[in-house]
Amino acid sequence: MTMAAAIDYPTASTQAASRITRVDVLRDFATAEPVWRHLETADTLSTPYQRYDFQAAWQAHVGQLEGLRPFIVIAYDANDQPLLLLPLGARQENGLQVAGYLGGKHVTFNMPLWQRDFAEAATRADMEALQSGIRRHRETVDLLALARQPRHWLGIANLMAQWPSQPSTNDCPxxxxxxxxxxxxxxxxxxxxxxxxxxxxxxxxxxxxxxxxxxxxxxxxxxxxxxxxxxxxxxxxxxxxxxxxxxxxxxxxxxxxxxxxxxxxxxxxxxxxxxxxxxxxxxxxxxxxxxxxxxxxxxxxxxxxxxxxxxxxxxxxxxxxxxxxxxxxxxxxxxxxxxxxxxDEPIFDSFVPLTTRGKLGAMGLSSFARAKRLVKQTPALLNLAQRLRGALQR
CATH class of the missing domain: 3.40.630.30 (Gcn5-related N-acetyltransferase (GNAT))
Known part of the structure; x- marks a missing residue:
């Protein structure tokens, strides 16, 4: 999928067809906790890495030290019921406000917490409405950099793959x-x-x-x-x-x-x-x-x-x-x-620009990630990279 797909704006007709009627962005864990724990029930689709207690511990001890601020996205339906929670953190990188999943490199899989019936039935219109809702928020970021997302979880397709995506550097055995x-x-x-x-x-x-x-x-x-x-x-x-x-x-x-x-x-x-x-x-x-x-x-x-x-x-x-x-x-x-x-569990990355400034950043991060995957998938290049790393550490 090309990066051009990332900057499409949903039309009025696709927005009207979506179950998503409101998108909130919360900037602290305490405010998000009631909805977050509600979405950890048996009727929810999520990975264990996105549990509240896991993510809150990481943010308290690591994320804050790294200058990461919570950017927790929650989408609701017309009955004010939460449909998904996207646990992100934002910080400034190279002059851009970039949001990515919480948990850093110690997390293997990243995914929202979905209401299960929504995850099974959501359409492209829903995902366009989610992106549009984040973009319209007054505290929006320039770019979403979403790494290491599984294409399926417990047999259900990950709807995040409907946004621009590319294979991650490595798959997971x-x-x-x-x-x-x-x-x-x-x-x-x-x-x-x-x-x-x-x-x-x-x-x-x-x-x-x-x-x-x-x-x-x-x-x-x-x-x-x-x-x-x-x-x-x-x-x-x-x-x-x-x-x-x-x-x-x-x-x-x-x-x-x-x-x-x-x-x-x-x-x-x-x-x-x-x-x-x-x-x-x-x-x-x-x-x-x-x-x-x-x-x-x-x-x-x-x-x-x-x-x-x-x-x-x-x-x-x-x-x-x-x-x-x-x-x-x-x-x-x-x-x-x-x-x-x-x-192998196929996993993917998404680099989604939300502002005009974010477009160049998305293209740069996407190109860098593709190059990194090429090195990892090419034995000669990987051997050279390992030798250079060893030389730099001596």
Whole structure:
């Protein structure tokens, strides 16, 4: 789709056909909270990354430090019922006011919270009315930069794809969990046997077990181990420690402790023994998806028997038994992800200008994103980029 499509203005006839009759833009979480929590019910379509408690924790500990101001869009119907909530934050970038999803690079998927029946039946006219409503707002921004949006969620098409879109830099490896399937349909019998042989090395350790951390003390123990070990692991890989950036640790600790029905805003899984946390994975979950956010494993001799793979098998079995239908390990092409995730979740970006000034910004961001995807999809270019990054970090 060309960028020209982004600057089309809805006509009176398309606006009249839309269920959207009002679009509000709220600039603080407290005012948005009642509608936000209403849209977290079972009749809503959204990803677990867009829960109020997750997003509020991120904004309080990270977004504010980055100069991001809430720009929360809510669309209503003629009966004053909310149809969707678009959780955005705005800031000035290169002379433009740019709004994007809250949560930064620690969020894999971005999407509005939709009233489910609206998400299933909305038309292009509805999406044009939404864009027009944002544009007419007195506190509008120049540009919407909407990254990492799934094309489908729980089998329902994401209506945001009706706006100008292009493939994101990377797709996301995903494992489909078929209802009623045998565990060996998700992790093969031969792979299970290999992992079981490795796990026997751990079973002799006092207190060895798989743990879904539910108590505050368990969560604190695992996070203390993570924030000690992860910097060492990233240094091994010559990668910058993104978890040391201002506010990130406080956000993660707050979200991991924030309660939700059936768990926490971020759930933590681990292999532990009395002596140490051997491996951990943390992510967000809802009734249909578990999505990985971050992980690490011990620096001790216990690292040599593939604890991360053993833990991943346990996590898959846990969520399959809970009826969850898909699981992902985050964006990226790491080898261990392909051991479990055989399919790809296509995701897309949208750069939507709302003002005349925003048109050039949208074209620039779109071109940069396309170039980045080209590098990631071309082995020779990717190798060159990695060598340059390594040289700059020395």
């Amino acid at each position: 995903v494992l489909r969990l078929l209802p009623g399937a045998s565990p060996t349909d998700h992790v093969s019998n031969s792979f299970r046997k290999r992992l079981k042989g490795k796990e026997k090395k751990y079973e002799v350790l006092p207190g060895y077990r798989y743990l879904l951390a539910t108590r505050d003390a368990e969560i604190k123990r695992v996070l203390d181990a993570f924030f000690t070990t992860k910097p060492l692991r990233m240094a091994e890989q010559k990668l910058p420690n993104v978890f040391a950036e201002p506010g990130i640790e406080d956000f993660i600790r707050a979200a991991c402790l924030a309660p939700r029905d059936g768990g926490r805003a971020i759930d933590i899984h681990a292999l532990v023994c009395d002596e140490e946390v051997i491996a951990m994975f943390a992510g967000v979950a809802d009734a249909g998806r578990f999505s990985m956010m971050f992980n690490t494993y011990t620096m001790s001799a216990n690292a040599k028997y593939s604890p991360g793979l053993i833990l991943m098998r346990s996590i898959i079995d846990h969520y399959a038994a809970c009826g969850i239908t898909s699981l992902d390990l985050g964006i990226g092409a790491d080898d261990y992800k392909r051991m479990f995730c055989k399919d």
